[in-house]
Amino acid sequence: MALALLVGSGVAAAAPDPGSTPSPDPNAAPSSRPAAGPEKERQAGHRPESGKNPQAGPSFKQKDGVWQVDSTETVLRNTVTDKDNDKANLTFEVYTTDADGKPKTQVKLNDSEYGVLVSDYVPSGERAQVTVPVGKLKPGVTYTFHTSAYDGGLYETEWSPWANFRIRDRAVDIKLPEPDKDAPTLNQDTYQERQLIRQPSAFPVPPSEPPIGYSASDGWSCGRLNEKTGIQPCSRLVPDDSKKTRDALRNGARGTKAELPHLVDWCEGLGSSYIKRFEACIAGFKYEYHGIVIKDGRPTGETLYAAWAVGQEVKLSGTSPTFKQQLTLVPLEIDKDFGSVTLNVEFDCLLSDRCSSGQQSWDGALVWTSANPWSHTAVGTTDHTWNAADKADTLDLSTKITAYAPVTNPAASRWITDDAQVRCDKIFSTTKPGCTFHKYIPTWTFHTKKFPVAAAHAWLIQAKLPNHPGSETHKKPMFYLPKATSNVHGRNPQKNRDVICPKVSGNAWAKAKGHPETTLLTDISSGDVRSCDEFAYAATYNSGGMPKSMDGLNEVASGDACLQTYSKRAKQGEWHLYDDDREAAPTFKEVCGRSTMSNWMNTQSMQSFPSEFSQKYRLLDKDPYWVDTPGFEHCDATKATVKCTVPRP
Structure with missing residues (x-):
């Protein structure tokens, strides 16, 4: 769970791809880089034309003439017309901007020769659009784009007007250390303070x-x-x-x-x-x-x-x-x-x-x-x-x-x-x-040193969201949901997980829908895969998957309603928990969290929970307990964006 990183309000430029070729002249004729197909010199008929109002979204809203975009998975669109009523497509070319908002360096949107995206053909007068793949654009950066039309034989002679757009800043960026896989298991007894x-x-x-x-x-x-x-x-x-x-x-x-x-x-x-x-x-x-x-x-x-x-x-x-x-x-x-x-x-x-x-x-x-x-x-x-x-x-x-x-x-x-x-x-x-002594509320303590990403996710949801699941500070304990035969509702905790982390077309949610930039720990577990981590836990009445009719405290229709995050290793020794930049920024009014992370990180962080906690302290149905995440005491969750470094720099 990461603390939010906000890039400042000034213009930020994305670094060019180290393997890219020099940027072309952005104003050169579209036919000079014929990504949509070859120009036919003797083609009869009229040339197609781009619209004069290129747009970027979601959510396709402007501020001071700049499109405000909610996702790095940006949708670019423009109308295209052809006087011959031929179908036509659009080529979309994206640049970073300089301090004046002018085109600076081309952004390679794919691995093709020209690094542009080409839309499908659409009827004359309709909008053509493309979606920029994840990882090509960065949060907090202002870009500009233009389009050129192609009808299968002819390009228009000039590009469309430029349209500047800014990707939203990150709302969460928690900087974390490398997991210490050899750190010994915590003795939970040492963290039980007298009450x-x-x-x-x-x-x-x-x-x-x-x-x-x-x-x-x-x-x-x-x-x-x-x-x-x-x-x-x-x-x-x-x-x-x-x-x-x-x-x-x-x-x-x-x-x-x-x-x-x-x-x-x-x-x-x-x-x-x-x-x-x-x-x-x-x-x-x-x-x-x-x-x-x-x-x-x-x-x-x-x-x-x-x-x-x-x-x-x-x-x-x-x-x-x-x-x-x-x-x-x-x-x-x-x-x-x-x-x-x-x-x-x-x-x-x-x-x-x-x-x-x-x-x-x-x-x-x-x-x-x-x-x-x-x-x-x-x-x-x-x-x-x-x-x-x-x-x-x-x-x-x-x-x-x-x-x-x-x-x-x-x-x-x-x-x-x-x-x-x-x-x-x-x-x-x-x-x-x-x-x-069943009125004593025990504390489950995360092994932050060994599982920093899992601990960060728990801390973020607990500290930032209004329901504060498991927070002793806010007097909002977790309430244990044991196996179906041991709880009053006969509810299998797996059903809660299935709400937050469902199967998608037969695949685990994290594989099908989790953030593709999630870093795996194959150096620790060779078969590591992306995993869905939910907080509050499925085995609690606090889970977003627990029905209100069964005393659930935070019922949601699906995990899509949760605060979405993912973890990424920026470089060896430096990890980050980010909010999912493919979606609009979290409102921080959510009541649950869903994070894509390493399966080793997710499952191993809770492996000792039964033997060292729920069974050891004999938790029964609806028993309360606290969740503690050492190392985050200095992090401030009260600000609009959550940004922190763990351990304290």
Whole structure:
């Protein structure tokens, strides 16, 4: 996908063919270069004549007297008349122009002696036209042409008036390096950044008593008043990203200098909660246990206070229904009047008929005394096993802590982290049952160094088009479409591809209609051919081929409605992704992209997608994911034309 190259608004001249002969005198008689046939000196009758209004297109519109042409596959036309009503044709001769717009150097339009194009014969008074082959004219260049008529025996004595025309500038030109075929496969794990999630939601644990002097809306869950001591126990979970709490979860209980164990190595010192596809670090909160001193049914204002920094870590497996979780409890304060506080912890996955929990194992007692409140940290672990149902289940991991002391009754709080909901499935026939944090959105990262053209195409469509498929910046994820037996609509992703890259007269679209100047990588793959690359991918709901009736987001009637590009090697070590110069410039309002590129480049860039991404991260129907294209961060897609060099020069 290439960044657009705009040649400036000034006149640009095309370089002559290095193998061409010197340009003829453009004003010499047409019979001096009889490309249409021999002049018959004694031919009776009138000479045919070119029209006085030669035209160039598409779209056959003028600006300041210059025809504005949308395509290098330019159509040139003019009328031709013959007073004898003979059929006649026209010879079309094209030149580059100088700074004044005058003819400069002849452009060889074919390999014939004269380098001109000759139209078919047409009846007198009608238009004759030719189409210039691809590659003969260049974008952003002003040319001029004239015509001469021939009726099979006689040429007209003078050429038609000159008509200047300018080929549109490129809208896209992304300059790229040579593909590094030996670059190792990317490890997609290294590109999965942690995702910030909402903090846990706490719930009261019945039976709970109304708090005396406290508010349930503040999260307090309270137990029964101890009639002997006059103390009501209450507990809650409190968000806390303070340095004190972070340090406690990094260093353990004050003064112990313990090295805390971790299920997930990136959890240390976090002040908020995060997930990856298989890992969760739930932190930035504390568990509080209060004893409210009551006298004559009213609080005295005296409160006993205890608190623990809480760190929860969960590690799933993509290839097993069994996963582990760990809870770290670091004391922050124990009021001396409690004497001691004991905690009871219960782990649950809230789907008892399909999820079983193992025994808890604790490193450190769950009892803290007022005499030595920072004596130790308690770290508990357990595992859970999903009992492999037919398809998929979601599990909500729940943790309940009950606290009590010699002078108080129990009070309990339970929490669930909604954004860390676990999904286990047995859908992939090629993999074992496994579990993911399905609300984590993974990122598919292009191997720009190895497949620069494919990455450029993805970047262009994602960055420039209004629907931004797969863009995390624009919050527009891709939505995965698995095989027909695994999606709700029974849609085969190949049918999406067939819309964007259809067969044409039995041939692949790229072979039949792809840009003929597309460079192949036969030095890497000897059998390389032109290939059609679509973006967004066929295996997504973002694909232009996915019907709206099946929740498709960007349905188009055919790939002709997509932004069209192709790739070309300008010289060894320098590639470009260009917009297709055979068509009008893209509007950048398209919702899909179709690019002609090397088949090796196209197919190999996605070869590892199943094993390293969709299966590895257990993507199911409609799962979102991002697409990232490293190396294009400095490219600017906001301008009218897209032009960039990768890597940054």
